[in-house]
Amino acid sequence: MADRATTLPELLTGLADSDRKVLFPTSGATLPHRALPALARSTGALLTAKGVVRDEVVGLLIPTGPEWLSSFFGVSMIGAVVSTLPLPPVVLDPEAVAQGLLPIVAAADLRHLVVAGVGRAVGAALAEARPELAVIDVTEVPAGNVPDVPVRPHDRAVVQFSSGSTARPKGVVLTHQAMLTGVSAINTHIQTVPEDLLVGWVPLFHDMGLVSLLCSLLTPCDAHLFGPQSFIRDPGAIVEHIAEAGGTIVTGPNFSYDKFVEAAQGRSLDLSRWRLALNGAETVRPDTVTDFQRTFGPCGVPSSTMYPCYGMAEATLAVTLPKLGTPPRMLTVDRERTELNGPVVFDERGRRLVGVGVAVPGMEIAIAGTDGEHLPEGWLGEIHIRGAAVTRGYLGETPRADDDWLSTGDLGFLDNGELFIVGRRKEMIIVRGRNFFPDEVENSVRDLDVVHRGHCVAVAHPFEERIVVVAETAAQTGAEAGSIQGAVQSALGLAAVDVVLVPPRSLPRTTSGKWQRTLVAELVRRHLTDTPPQEDSS
Secondary structure (H helix, E strand, O other): OHHHOOOHHHHHHHHHHOOOEEEEOOOOEEEEHHHHHHHHHHHHHHHHHOOOOOOOEEEEEOOOOHHHHHHHHHHHHOOOEEEEOOOOOOOOOHHHHHHHHHHHHHHHOOOEEEEOOOHHHHHHHHHHHOOOOEEEEOOOOOOOOOOOOOOOOOOEEEEEOOOOOOOOOOOEEEEHHHHHHHHHHHHHHHOOOOOOEEEEOOOOOOHHHHHHHHHHHHOOOEEEEOOHHHHHHOHHHHHHHHHHHOOOEEEEOHHHHHHHHHHHOOOOOOOOOOOEEEEOOOOOOHHHHHHHHHHHHHHOOOHHHEEEOEEOHHHOOEEEEOOOOOOOOEEEEOOOOOOOOOEOOEOOOOEEEEEOOEEOOOEEEEEEOOOOOEOOOOEOEEEEEEEOOOOOEEOOOOOOOOOOOEEEEEEEEEEOOEEEEEEEHHHOEEEOOEEEOHHHHHHOOOOOOOOHHHOEEEEEOOOOOOEEEEEEOOOOOOHHHHHHHHHHHHHHOOOOEEEEEEOOOOOOEOOOOOEOHHHHHHHHHHHHHOOOOOOOOO
């Protein structure tokens, strides 16, 4: 059975008994679970004929569709390691996309790249720039059987690069055991059943998209997968599909739920089967939680459906998830009196934070001070994790011991066993002895009329103890900057703010839709010094 698998090939073999399917609404294609093992074997035979060998890292450059699944499992079946490369929703310039991917191709030392769809043109451009790279089109599936390659739980299964890691790429190495442990922990925690229906749009090269799909296969239950382009073009169509198809589980970063709320205005929807809206991959905004509950409550969606979570590729995905059936908790922290290595002070006039749940089965969480020692509950420090689903290291680096704690780089605290995230340590901005995080600055201005669709990014000033807000705005009369500065000062008591105004749709995002903060910081530096920007590594 698929739900007892300890390796990806075992998961695949178990699907032969499943009567469920993966549907791709945009194209209308359907992939029955029981058809996937044969397709993966054919792809595995093709890869073997092309020279792919055991434990080799193989790149996938394939949009969301049946070919993605057959290729992913085809690589796994022959004992090779999958690395899913980020592919933009729309490829207008294959050579430009290829240039952005070259650092990942080099870091992974790829010899073979599997392509389909829009990935073909990008693959051809990559091969031209890197002649030793062999490009394999999965439509060229020959007759033949995949060799019998034993795959063990501790073998490498996946190397995961983040969608924004194109400058200094860092590949997270996950074994089959880590992958299946992480997937199983999520299913156990959220109690998935065959009657569930996953509706997703997050690209499959992203850890949230990949692991969500694997959760549906391990259950097994149906999954309806849109491509990210469908979400960008018409998020309302996906909300309507959730209603019409009876979707029960949806995943996405916080901004996607803002888009769903906006798109749902004026629509009559029956969403009574929707039980979980997993919200992760970026900061969960309190306003998003309340807007979601207010908008979708009349559609039959319980307040506990909004499901804030915390995860990372290094943990396969989920670190914490809320207790089922409980609405999100919020706490208000006094930002002036709460400091690292100290107790969290609460004040109703402070900064609201959304709880992201408790540790999933098999995961341990600790809060560490700057000296590395673990702090008591209710104290602010860096989040450390460990467990069977956590990576032992990064590609090309010495593996850490199984019982070592992994430093996440995120700051937070525990309250009654629930984790609250304050922000990324490397993104913390210090101004005159006070600590600020980008999201709280952005939240203070994103609802202003002068800010186009709430699009703004806050970064540290490169030379002074100030904060720079880069905001998209349609009109640039000179008054917009003053409005933004005033909003930050009113909300946070912070006057040391500069504003850079840019046209709508010009702030850079990763291919999974998140802001490229490091690139924005480089653009600010260029704005101030004419220094050429570099690509984002976050």
